[in-house]
Amino acid sequence: MIEPQQPGRLAATYRLRCPTYEEATEVARDIAREQTLEVPPGVVDGQLEERLLGQVDHVGDHPEGGFDARISYALEVTGTELLQVVNVAYGNVSLMNGVRLVDLVLPAEVLDALPGPRHGLDGLRQMVGAEAGRPLVSVAIKPVGRSSRELAELASTFARAGVDAIKDDHGLVDQGAAPFLERVTTVGAAVAAANSETGGHTIYFPNVTGPVDRLEERLDHVVAVGCGGVMVCPSLMGLDVMRVIASGPRPLAIMAHPTHSQVAPGRREGIAPDVLYGTLYRLAGADVVVYVNAGGRFAWPVEQCEAINTRLRAPLGGHRTSAPAPAGGVNDADAGSWLERYGPDTMLLIGGSLLAQTDLFGATSRLMEAARAATPCGARS
Amino acid sequence: MIEPQQPGRLAATYRLRCPTYEEATEVARDIAREQTLEVPPGVVDGQLEERLLGQVDHVGDHPEGGFDARISYALEVTGTELLQVVNVAYGNVSLMNGVRLVDLVLPAEVLDALPGPRHGLDGLRQMVGAEAGRPLVSVAIKPVGRSSRELAELASTFARAGVDAIKDDHGLVDQGAAPFLERVTTVGAAVAAANSETGGHTIYFPNVTGPVDRLEERLDHVVAVGCGGVMVCPSLMGLDVMRVIASGPRPLAIMAHPTHSQVAPGRREGIAPDVLYGTLYRLAGADVVVYVNAGGRFAWPVEQCEAINTRLRAPLGGHRTSAPAPAGGVNDADAGSWLERYGPDTMLLIGGSLLAQTDLFGATSRLMEAARAATPCGARS
Structure with a gap:
């Protein structure tokens, strides 16, 4: 409503x-x-x-x-x-x-x-070189415990397969196996090398969630490495921290992750997920809003997901639209049917199910094919 | 547990x-x-x-x-x-x-x-010159819409009556009627003048909740004015922001306010209030933790309040204890019985009911008398 x-x-x-x-x-x-x-x-x-x-x-x-x-x-x-x-x-x-x-x-x-998205969905399409109207595809590197080198190898495969965005798992922060500065350097270099090899424009979104007094240093590092975006968990780090990044001098795209946001459909209290993600996260500057998809691990009804999509795409002052990124147990084989359901103004986020594939490159390439197939004809012409 | x-x-x-x-x-x-x-x-x-x-x-x-x-x-x-x-x-x-x-x-x-409270309950007692073991009393200046001058007059009366702590209402931020810098200057000066008149040590806790990128400026101003503490709303501004203040160079006492913390007893989801306030707020550096008292506007059971008190006072690594500050519709006339129930290691926070008194000075003085009466004999000797 x-x-x-x-x-x-x-x-x-x-x-x-x-x-x-x-x-x-x-x-x-x-x-x-x-x-x-x-x-x-x-x-x-x-x-x-x-x-x-x-x-x-x-x-x-x-x-x-x-x-x-x-x-x-x-x-x-x-x-x-x-x-x-x-x-x-x-x-x-x-x-x-x-x-x-x-x-x-x-x-x-x-x-x-309030800043709203700096790039928005259309800006993201331009950044990654997607044809007008094409749905976007993002993937996650994880889990905690893997080294920066191992995560970079995953990212390299994803980027060579032409995925639009690669995000850190929200559980990757600054642990010993892949400390923030080292991870961003290593993964960022791997993505840049793959982009250079393929002529692609995959964006890596490192997770900058962590101590507030280290944020500036981390953002500087992300920019120095040449990443085009960051991931932040606004309900953990503070909604206003996202606003500060979105209003700040660095032209980074922002992916917002919903961890600790403490919302779900059907509760007697709390904020309705579409209001939190669709209005507040968007206004605070999220170019991409990750939320838990229906059919995944969290049992949210599809109507809730569509309500989030609607708010992220609706007119809101003069602000750009954000890309809804349904995630959380989405099976890579179902990508096409989700895109059919949600429409092309969507960024699918496929995590664990993709990592379970033996042929990671092939599975990721098929995801990109599904995204191209879901691009409206008028937009493609 | x-x-x-x-x-x-x-x-x-x-x-x-x-x-x-x-x-x-x-x-x-x-x-x-x-x-x-x-x-x-x-x-x-x-x-x-x-x-x-x-x-x-x-x-x-x-x-x-x-x-x-x-x-x-x-x-x-x-x-x-x-x-x-x-x-x-x-x-x-x-x-x-x-x-x-x-x-x-x-x-x-x-x-x-993690920092835990910099001063803790005993440190606060020293700061305000309370005898060992005496319960503390805090009051609020409000509402939004009053000018800095009007709020300062309230604060002056409270301080002359010897209250331990005066806090901004959490709804006072940077609105036109009493903008942050002006309010802190004006109220801070009024409290300092009253302290100087009475020989008292009332602490003023201005609400620094607001844009994260203005926090440093606000903290500097608070210190420059000579305030001994700040109030922050950690669930709104970010729990880690409180940690940064508590770990930082300024020796300010911190009062944590629970607005937007989205917890209550009896829910099927969320964090139990005693865990959020008693463990996380305390570890992040709150010297005082405000929560909604039983018998007030929020209908929380007294057992929940006691569970919060227990955690704030329990051993927790080497950390100091925080002062529990039950609030939210607490009637000033009931101060004595609440102190009897919760014990002397408590900071009562009386807000609106006190402001409704015709004789504000007299009512505040009676509150302080109730606090002195609730001080254990052994501690007083």
């Missing part, structure tokens, strides 16, 4: 597990106070209450049970900083049971203040 | 919503793979699997339903960096329904690598 913007106000919709309309309305009023003034009625004058208290715009029952309450907040409270927007939309209220954030509509002031 | 450490291994206990022991054991094995190698069996050699795959140590049924599975992870996978520890304990598995992290026991290598 993507609703029109109210001028100058942020509108959040909460799904409330309440038995009656009256109770839901009362909870909605509590939320409107909790997320703004957070003082009992009467502490501040009526004029300030009028101006700054959250406003319950609508409470309606939901077909699946409970009630949806739409509450809007003044720009004077939210400001335009990313973290305060999140704080107002789902701050203390995240500690209440039975309150889930299911929609978030931001005013133009906030949309304009 | 705080269990002994296994040498060199991190042990995480998950509460699994599974109908049978067999199913719980299967889910536990899936988690052990998901959080470590994340590739199908057979992709890497048996020796690497043996060394790095998470190990299901125990699965047992839980009296309240479901099963508790204890899984241990090798130091070679977790490393000693805070974010990778969180990533292994509750990374991708946070996207699975029915999996809750309920205990976390860290090896000495990890405990030694």
Whole structure:
């Protein structure tokens, strides 16, 4: 559900597990106070209450049970900083049971203040030299325990097979077997050599998630090695850290990984995955958003995946679209049917199932063939 | 439940919503793979699997339903960096329904690598000149919409009444009515003037939560103004940001605020509040941990609050204890009975109910009297 913007106000919709309309309305009023003034009625004058208290715009029952309450907040409270927007939309209220954030509509002031994707899906296609409209394909190098040299050999095979993007596993950080600086140097060189051999443009996305006070050093290293992108885990390292990378001086593409984001369909609390990934990750600057696909290890329904795709591709201020990257137990043999389902504005991410293939080069080449086959005819002509 | 450490291994206990022991054991094995190698069996050699795959140590049924599975992870996978520890304990598995992290026991290598509280509860008592063993009292200045001057007047009254700590509301960031730099200057000066008038040592904790790339500037300003502490919202700004402040060159006390931490008792997913606040916030450097008290606006059971207190005060490597700060709708008139319940190693945080008092100075003075009355006799002598 993507609703029109109210001028100058942020509108959040909460799904409330309440038995009656009256109770839901009362909870909605509590939320409107909790997320703004957070003082009992009467502490501040009526004029300030009028101006700054959250406003319950609508409470309606939901077909699946409970009630949806739409509450809007003044720009004077939210400001335009990313973290305060999140704080107002789902701050203390995240500690209440039975309150889930299911929609978030931001005013133009906030949309304009946030970076959004620097490259976006079309920019990524240009970076990797994909024909217009072609779905993208990414793969992962892993697991932890392999040496930088072993990971580089995997990456080299992937790149020679023409894959668009290679990412570190999110579990590869700075462990002894493949420390960050060494790994990025070694894998980056292997990908560059393969690109040079084939004339390809595979991008390597090293995982820069780690100590915040080492981020600058790591980004400098990534740029020095010549990588075109980085992977970051925003719900682990901080959503605003991704914004800083996206707003910063280095023209890196950003792949966002969902580890520790603590969301899933069907829960009574938390943020709906499409809101977190499709609106917040995108606005904070993710060019690619990895999420767990249906049919994989996490048992998310395909409708949830499509809701994420929809938000990542929908108009959002003047921002570019992000590439949805369904992943997590996606079988390489099913690539074609997933692309048919999700459409070509998608980056498939195939991890472990590909690594289980004996002929890694052949299997990766077939993936790329599936992506070319899923390119719309009009776009290819 | 705080269990002994296994040498060199991190042990995480998950509460699994599974109908049978067999199913719980299967889910536990899936988690052990998901959080470590994340590739199908057979992709890497048996020796690497043996060394790095998470190990299901125990699965047992839980009296309240479901099963508790204890899984241990090798130091070679977790490393000693805070974010990778969180990533292994509750990374991708946070996207699975029915999996809750309920205990976390860290090896000495990890405990030694993290800062923990710089001052701790006893250090705070020294900073504010409290007699040994006295409970501490903190208050909040708010709401958003008040000017820096108005907030400073509140702070001045609180400080003259001898309160130990004054914090910004977590909703005060950099809004126009009281922008960060101006607010810290104005409130800081008011608190310093009151301290100088009374001979007191009230600490002001400005909220530094906001853009990560402005943190250094804000910390410098806080130090320049002479504040003794800062408030930060680690689940919003990033847990590692708190670690950086706690490990950094400035000797600031840190108050951690729980907004957006997305935890509560009784949920099927998420991190148990005592694990997040009592272990992770403390290890990341919180001298004070604010959480939502029983009897307030959030309806948390008092047993949950006591579990948080227990972890904040329990032995944890060589780290200092943090001050638990129950808050969130705590009535100032009930201060004495809460201190009786929680004991003197507590910092009460009274917010809105105090601001609703006509005689703010008198009400705050009575709070301090309640704290002195709750000081153990032995400690006072």
